[in-house]
Amino acid sequence: ETGVTQTPRHLVMGMTNKKSLKCEQHLGHNAMYWYKQSAKKPLELMFVYSLEERVENNSVPSRFSPECPNSSHLFLHLHTLQPEDSALYLCASSQEYRGEIPYEQYFGPGTRLTVT
Amino acid sequence: SQQGEEDPQALSIQEGENATMNCSYKTSINNLQWYRQNSGRGLVHLILIRSNEREKHSGRLRVTLDTSKKSSSLLITASRAADTASYFCATDAKRDDKIIFGKGTRLHILP
Numbered sequence: 163e164t165g166v167t168q169t170p171r172h173l174v175m176g177m178t179n180k181k182s183l184k185c186e187q188h189l190g191h192n193a194m195y196w197y198k199q200s201a202k203k204p205l206e207l208m209f210v211y212s213l214e215e216r217v218e219n220n221s222v223p224s225r226f227s228p229e230c231p232n233s234s235h236l237f238l239h240l241h242t243l244q245p246e247d248s249a250l251y252l253c254a255s256s257q258e259y260r261g262e263i264p265y266e267q268y269f270g271p272g273t274r275l276t277v278t
Numbered sequence: 279s280q281q282g283e284e285d286p287q288a289l290s291i292q293e294g295e296n297a298t299m300n301c302s303y304k305t306s307i308n309n310l311q312w313y314r315q316n317s318g319r320g321l322v323h324l325i326l327i328r329s330n331e332r333e334k335h336s337g338r339l340r341v342t343l344d345t346s347k348k349s350s351s352l353l354i355t356a357s358r359a360a361d362t363a364s365y366f367c368a369t370d371a372k373r374d375d376k377i378i379f380g381k382g383t384r385l386h387i388l389p
Binding site: 250 | 308309311313318319320321322323326328366370375376377378379380381382
């Protein structure tokens with residue numbers, strides 16, 4: 163829909179499971195982001211990658227592990243999650259990370275994660 | 279504390295009326311963006327306004343920015359059912375270039 167795809171769209175996992183979320187952007191962008199969106203809370207930026215290098219890690223617990231193998235793909239590896247981690251996880255990309263010219267972010271549809 | 283904060287939290291209006299949402303922020307910004315999110319989907323960028331701009335238009339959207347009051351407004355004219363969504367402002371703070379989203383305004387257009 164916007165050039166950014168995410169899989170799976172829905173995921174239910176137990177607290178002892180290991181799973182991964184995948185994001186792919188087809189826009190030729192250099193920056194990619196992971197956000198967490200919980201009900202009645204502001205969108206929380208989790209990680210930022212610029213040119214495949216992690217440039218922001220906003221105090222995210224180690225049970226969330228990002229990976230950016232190339233500028234088009236971004237993963238979020240999940241293990242031993244807690245029920246409070248249930249949320250909509252959004253991936254986004256932008257032309258650049260920071261610079262003189264501001265760039266809008268393009269978001270994927272999100273993965274609805276439920277931790278049981 | 280969060281940078282951008284929208285009000286009202288929720289707004290219901292009749293189709294055809296104008297909808298106005300506001301965003302207030304605390305620190306100096308480089309620019310401010312407005313996004314729309316349909317239920318359970320990703321955000322879609324609507325408009326970006328730089329700190330040296332006061333007003334921008336895009337179709338039925340009009341955004342204003344008052345840096346002296348640290349506030350912005352998003353006006354949607356002649357609302358349509360398809361405008362039903364949540365609207366977020368995102369501020370790019372000068373102090374650290376971080377983009378922070380507010381909690382959003384839920385807009386419901388009544389038929």
